[in-house]
Amino acid sequence: MNRYSVPVRLIGRTVRVMLHVSELVVYDGREEVARHERLIARNGSRLELDHYLEALIRKPGALPGATALDQARAAGRFTPMHDAWWEAAVKAHGECDGTRALIEVLLLSRHLPHEHLVTGLAAALKTGALTADAIALEARKAADADTGPEEPPQRPSTTSQSAIAPLPAAVRANLPPDKRPLPSVAPYDQLLRLRRPDRTTP
Structure with a gap:
């Protein structure tokens, strides 16, 4: 009897809702996608700006x-x-x-x-x-x-990208194109050939 928001990417998708005494939790598969304080009255709405x-x-x-x-x-x-x-x-x-x-x-x-x-x-x-x-x-x-001052800053995790705020789209659009050549491992292949033992000699 009430309306609760979910992220716009889930429009048209079926989600799973768990009702608790004081809150409502929405899942997309096993991922929690929304958590709201439960409304008591009817015909209300709880909308999250994010x-x-x-x-x-x-x-x-x-x-x-x-x-x-x-x-x-x-x-x-x-x-x-x-x-x-x-x-x-x-x-x-x-x-x-x-x-x-x-x-x-x-x-x-x-x-x-x-x-x-x-x-x-x-x-x-x-x-x-x-x-x-x-x-x-x-x-x-x-x-x-x-x-x-006595507490050193935490090192960013190399396994989680969520701690790094992405550049806004307007900034990315104004970045110059990357004209650097693609990396090559050819020099390392030459080193491997030099180190390979000669099997034709006794």
Whole structure:
């Protein structure tokens, strides 16, 4: 009798839902894809803004009136600092590009803690840095400051790529083409031939 959001990539898919006393968990196969506080009344909706970001980055004009945005504000996940940075980005880049820049910032929350991201927004706004890359840099500075001077920073895992925030699509599109030649192992093949014993001599 209520509606709960899932990531847009699951549109049209059948998912498995587990109901608990106070929460609802959604699985795609064995992967948990959503977790919501369970609604008590009927005909309500619980929408997670993060679930819609891939769709919103293609249609940024839908963000200002989105119900998911209203619920994120009410839950404290979309803070006044987000709004202040968004307003500055729109003034600098225009309505569409400024909103798209904000959505790129929201995508960073999948890899960076919320409190560090808000700190990064505040620092970037103060310096007039209105790009997602600047927010990521400032948020990582805040994370490093939280570790303390006596605690060495954690080495990134070589087996998990989820800890590394990807470059936003707008940045990747402006990168120059990679014209370097493909690597070759031919020199090593020559070394192997030199070291191979001659089987024709006694």
